[in-house]
Amino acid sequence: MWVRKNWLAVFSRVGAIVFKELKQLSRDRMTFGMIVMIPMMQLLLFGYAINTDVRHLPVGLINLSQSSQSRDLVAALEASGAVRFKQVYASKAEAEKAITLGESKAVLYIPADFPQRLFSHPNYPGNNNRAAWSHSDPQQPIAQWMVDGSDTMVAASIKALRNFPLAEITGQAYQANPAVLEVVQYFNPEQRSAVNVVPGLLAIILTMTMIMFTAAAIVREREQGNMEFLINTPVQPMELMFGKIVPYVLVGLIQVSIILGIGHVIFHVPVRGGLLTLFAAALLFIFASLTVGMVISTLVKTQLQAMQMTVFILMPSILLSGFMFPYEAMPAPAQYIAEVLPATHFMRLVRGIVLRDASLTGQTFDMVWLLVFTLLGLMFASLRFKKRLD
Amino acid sequence: MSNASQTPYAIETRGMSRRFDQSLAVDQLDLKIPRGTIYGFLGPNGCGKSTSIRMLTGLLAPSAGEINVLGYQLPAQAELLRPKIGYMTQKFSLYDNLRVDENLDFVARIYGLTRQQRQQRCAELLALYELIPYRQQLAGSLSGGQKQRLALAAATLHNPELLFLDEPTSAVDPENRREFWEHLFDLCQQGTTILVSTHYMDEAERCHGLAILEKGVKRADGSPQALMADMGARVMEISGENLRYLKQQLIAQPEVVSAAQLGTRLRVLVKNSVPEPQRWLQNHAPGSLIEEVRGSLEDVFVVVTGGRNVG
Numbered sequence: 118m119w120v121r122k123n124w125l126a127v128f129s130r131v132g133a134i135v136f137k138e139l140k141q142l143s144r145d146r147m148t149f150g151m152i153v154m155i156p157m158m159q160l161l162l163f164g165y166a167i168n169t170d171v172r173h174l175p176v177g178l179i180n181l182s183q184s185s186q187s188r189d190l191v192a193a194l195e196a197s198g199a200v201r202f203k204q205v206y207a208s209k210a211e212a213e214k215a216i217t218l219g220e221s222k223a224v225l226y227i228p229a230d231f232p233q234r235l236f237s238h239p240n241y242p243g244n245n246n247r248a249a250w251s252h253s254d255p256q257q258p259i260a261q262w263m264v265d266g267s268d269t270m271v272a273a274s275i276k277a278l279r280n281f282p283l284a285e286i287t288g289q290a291y292q293a294n295p296a297v298l299e300v301v302q303y304f305n306p307e308q309r310s311a312v313n314v315v316p317g318l319l320a321i322i323l324t325m326t327m328i329m330f331t332a333a334a335i336v337r338e339r340e341q342g343n344m345e346f347l348i349n350t351p352v353q354p355m356e357l358m359f360g361k362i363v364p365y366v367l368v369g370l371i372q373v374s375i376i377l378g379i380g381h382v383i384f385h386v387p388v389r390g391g392l393l394t395l396f397a398a399a400l401l402f403i404f405a406s407l408t409v410g411m412v413i414s415t416l417v418k419t420q421l422q423a424m425q426m427t428v429f430i431l432m433p434s435i436l437l438s439g440f441m442f443p444y445e446a447m448p449a450p451a452q453y454i455a456e457v458l459p460a461t462h463f464m465r466l467v468r469g470i471v472l473r474d475a476s477l478t479g480q481t482f483d484m485v486w487l488l489v490f491t492l493l494g495l496m497f498a499s500l501r502f503k504k505r506l507d
Numbered sequence: 508m509s510n511a512s513q514t515p516y517a518i519e520t521r522g523m524s525r526r527f528d529q530s531l532a533v534d535q536l537d538l539k540i541p542r543g544t545i546y547g548f549l550g551p552n553g554c555g556k557s558t559s560i561r562m563l564t565g566l567l568a569p570s571a572g573e574i575n576v577l578g579y580q581l582p583a584q585a586e587l588l589r590p591k592i593g594y595m596t597q598k599f600s601l602y603d604n605l606r607v608d609e610n611l612d613f614v615a616r617i618y619g620l621t622r623q624q625r626q627q628r629c630a631e632l633l634a635l636y637e638l639i640p641y642r643q644q645l646a647g648s649l650s651g652g653q654k655q656r657l658a659l660a661a662a663t664l665h666n667p668e669l670l671f672l673d674e675p676t677s678a679v680d681p682e683n684r685r686e687f688w689e690h691l692f693d694l695c696q697q698g699t700t701i702l703v704s705t706h707y708m709d710e711a712e713r714c715h716g717l718a719i720l721e722k723g724v725k726r727a728d729g730s731p732q733a734l735m736a737d738m739g740a741r742v743m744e745i746s747g748e749n750l751r752y753l754k755q756q757l758i759a760q761p762e763v764v765s766a767a768q769l770g771t772r773l774r775v776l777v778k779n780s781v782p783e784p785q786r787w788l789q790n791h792a793p794g795s796l797i798e799e800v801r802g803s804l805e806d807v808f809v810v811v812t813g814g815r816n817v818g
């Protein structure tokens with residue numbers, strides 16, 4: 118009997134699986150392409166598309182005044198870069214119909230008595246004294262925005278126009294009202310979405326590819342019948358799991374490099390905390406995600422089911438990890454779920470490292486959590502993985 | 508019982524059964540397979556051959572019964588047994604997108620062979636199973652016969668004491684089948700016990716011992732010669748006119764196990780309870796030429812399965 122019963126044999130078996138997996142991967146052009154293309158495409162797509170600063174929003178106009186003042190208001194609003202007037206409507210009824218049909222997201226209504234309203238408005242330069250306006254309603258606005266409230270992003274940016282400085286219309290020197298609360302931007306001073314989105318995408322893309330690849334890698338062997346041969350050899354569940362994970366750690370690191378490279382070159386995303394720190398955090402997250410894939414592979418029977426389970430994990434990772442909405446603003450139950458997901462912890466780590474120069478020591482909890490998650494997951498997967506067919 | 512070399516039998520089972528949901532795939536199977544022999548499972552599709560082999564390799568737990576393979580109790584001691592057995596699955600289970608030599612190298616690493624052992628053993632097997640011209644080819648692109656030789660090479664790479672072959676020749680032409688069996692006899696000569704499942708009679712006839720399975724039940728077992736000798740029926744061949752009509756008539760008789768047309772002859776199995784089958788048949792088929800012939804394994808199969816598997 119040639120079977121060696123020592124650590125050399127363990128090494129040999131893990132090596133065999135790693136080696137084989139890499140060979141198969143290098144022959145599978147489709148998967149190989151996806152490893153590179155998925156992060157590239159998604160980053161370019163979302164890096165440009167996910168933009169929470171709404172600019173040049175196309176809107177409609179009802180101008181019943183047709184005065185020079187009303188034309189000045191339109192010009193001033195367009196000049197601010199917030200909106201662009203694309204449609205003109207004759208009446209409120211017509212505009213309401215257009216909003217219902219989704220033709221316009223917002224319409225500015227300028228009433229016929231616009232000049233009078235403007236001159237009598239308390240904020241109109243020169244009207245510094247409320248008492249002079251006792252004969253009319255001092256609260257009366259000069260014009261009205263009709264907004265499709267179902268799109269909260271649009272509604273929010275139109276709402277921001279409520280206190281549009283009237284001086285802009287009259288061309289007089291603008292004098293801002295003193296703010297009650299001052300806001301100082303510490304990080305991301307230009308307020309660009311990409312700086313926040315790119316590190317987040319790192320977590321999302323890794324979640325998707327890492328879980329999917331490992332889950333599929335084991336289930337495929339079961340589906341294609343290789344497992345019946347493999348489990349009849351002395352290979353141990355832990356060795357099989359480990360051997361399957363290692364090649365995909367490399368894949369994960371390649372993806373991290375691609376995302377950070379593109380993020381840096383195209384979106385000018387800085388890595389303030391240092392590349393080494395970032396790769397250390399990414400490595401932990403890659404292991405955690407691969408473990409999820411392992412666990413899935415022990416629960417499902419087909420590659421299709423593996424895909425479905427991957428999506429089942431991916432959706433909350435996108436929605437609850439803090440990628441889409443701030444973690445702090447979510448209700449408690451959602452926070453509990455988020456806290457279980459590796460993506461949430463990595464999201465905190467990576468945003469800290471990339472944007473705030475946070476060191477890993479300051480984020481021990483998230484690091485330890487990812488580590489514990491990996492160990493528990495691996496244990497669960499190897500316990501569940503039976504060298505049996507039933 | 509844990510000392511493997513003490514038991515005279517490589518495989519010993521008592522009441523081995525396996526239930527899937529409602530159906531019994533294997534029903535109360537008793538086996539005693541001596542070491543160093545080639546033992547066959549003969550039976551039609553779905554009779555439980557693969558299920559039995561999976562239980563004997565520890566891949567499936569039996570629903571009932573005791574299994575002892577090479578002195579190990581299954582399924583509890585399956586892990587100890589693994590290094591000593593080789594298993595060639597019914598479906599090709601090596602990697603289609605690895606080359607022939609890469610597949611063998613992978614298996615050698617899995618069994619923990621050293622680098623030198625690996626190279627030596629792989630070269631040996633490639634030569635033995637005539638795979639040298641295809642060693643750079645992806646396993647998925649091999650022909651049926653080549654795949655089967657590669658699978659046998661992989662299953663025997665670690666020199667197992669006991670080899671399970673599940674329908675190894677189902678995709679192989681008769682010429683290659685003969686060569687394959689030469690390899691099996693060589694392995695047997697070197698001391699390997701082989702359990703092979705098949706639904707080919709000519710293959711079954713080459714085995715030292717044989718179990719005929721039907722619907723999960725063992726209908727008969729023994730050496731092919733003994734099975735044919737104690738068949739319990741005699742084999743008669745009738746040549747003449749109107750064979751189809753004659754066949755209908757004979758099948759209706761309780762003394763006739765089966766009647767099957769083979770070209771211009773009718774092969775009839777008559778139960779041993781008929782003292783003089785030739786004369787008995789002459790009465791039913793006057794004017795025909797009737798002669799007794801030597802029974803084959805197929806006849807045994809027909810008799811033990813009550814003629815249900817032949818028209």
Ligand SMILES: Nc1ncnc2c1ncn2[C@@H]1O[C@H](COP(=O)(O)OP(=O)(O)OP(=O)(O)O)[C@@H](O)[C@H]1O
Pocket residue numbers: 527528531532550551552553554555556557558559597674
């Ligand atoms: N995993 C399973 N779940 C349910 N039923 C099964 C399972 N495996 C086998 N069976 C059933 O058990 C019976 C025996 O199957 P088995 O594969 O052992 O037959 P076989 O003799 O190998 O047939 P073949 O010659 O076609 O390979 C069949 O009726 C089959 O449907």
Ligand SMILES: [Mg+2]
Pocket residue numbers: 556557558597673674
């Ligand atoms: Mg079978």
